[in-house]
Amino acid sequence: MSLPQPVPPSWKDLGKSSNDLLGKDYYFQGTSLEVKTKTPSNVTFKVSGKQDQKSNAINGDIEAKYADFKNGLVFTQSWTTSNILRSQLELENYMAKGLKLDLSTALLPEKGSKSALLNAIYKQSGVHTRATLDLFKGPTFTADTVVGRDGFLFGAEAAYNVTEGRITRYAAAVGYNAREYALTLHGLSNLSTYSASYYHRVSPDVEAGAKAVYDTKATTQGVSLEVGAKTFLDSAAYIKAKINNSGVLALGYTQTLRPGVKASFGLALDTQRLNDLSATGPTHKVGAHFIFEA
Known part of the structure; x- marks a missing residue:
């Protein structure tokens, strides 16, 4: 008799280990700030803002989330500086075990545009299924x-x-997916774009990964390749680095200053244009991100 299989990741989380390694914690698109607080009644507030490096414009949003873990209910409401109102209602394990219902809406009052997505997610041993109905687009x-x-x-x-x-x-x-490594192959966009990703936990302190993408409809032929690594300096700090076949080198450093306070710094360098110090253009970038959580 075979052992019960674990619940597999969802479709959007296939290759997540490699995507997180190569995509997260690289803050070089300006300066951003995130503040989180939580009340004893399970209400979480989050305020975030980001200053664009080119235009110096500040974009932000405020979010409130209420969670009733006993009944599997989560309600989230957010409001952005672009005057977009977003709401999300999640209900999990209420009608059946492993079933989650999710209704997400967005409203832009100035333009009168709106969207609504109704999601159903079902998870059991060895299977993870999702269904989404876009009520206004198409449907x-x-x-x-x-x-x-x-x-x-x-x-x-x-x-x-x-x-x-x-x-x-x-x-x-x-x-x-194995305990220390993962491999994923995707055929996307009606099987016109192919990607392969690899993740390896070399040791408890070192992670490595790579991703290759081939677009059959791209104007420039060839494979886009990106490799990266993450190293923990100690229990409170780690550094990340990645480089692609275009010669862009990205560095990220994250430090936990104290419980609830985290700072991240990012740098992107075009190694083929190291002598170009022009203020215009995306040649080199630098940024920072701060998180305060109570």
Whole structure:
């Protein structure tokens, strides 16, 4: 008798280890600040802001989240400086074990534009399925499924336009997740774009990863390649570095200053234009990110 299989990751989380290693904690697009507080009644407030490096414009949002863990209910409301009102209602394990219902809405009063997404997520041993209905765009029905067994993962996604009566997007993926490494292959955009990602936990203090992307419809042929690594200096600090085949080197440093206070700094250098110190253009970038949490 085989052992119960763990719940596999969702479609959007396939290759997450490599994506997080190569995509997170690189703050070189200006300065940003994030403040989080939580009340004893499980209400969480988050205020975040970011100053654009080119225009110096400050964009921000304020978010309030209420969680009723006993009944599996989470309600989130946010308001941005672009005057976008977002609401999200999540209900998990209420109607059936492993089933989560999610309604996300957005409203832009100035333009009168609105959106609403109704999501259903079902998780059980060896399977992770999601279905999304975009009520105002199309409407469009999107479904994806990931099945897993003994570390092997197989996933597929498809979008169906209800009004036009046709499939507008489809994709597939295969992967393998082990304790210390993961491999994922994607065929995206109607199988016109292919990506392969790799993640390896070399030791408790060192992680490495790579990602290659080939777009058959791109104007410039060739494979885009990116490799990176993360090293923990101690329990409160780590440094990350990555480089792509265009010669752009990115560095990130994150330091926990004290419990609830974290600072991150990022730097991006175009190694093919190191002598170009012009203030205009995206040649070299630097930025910082601060998090205060209570």
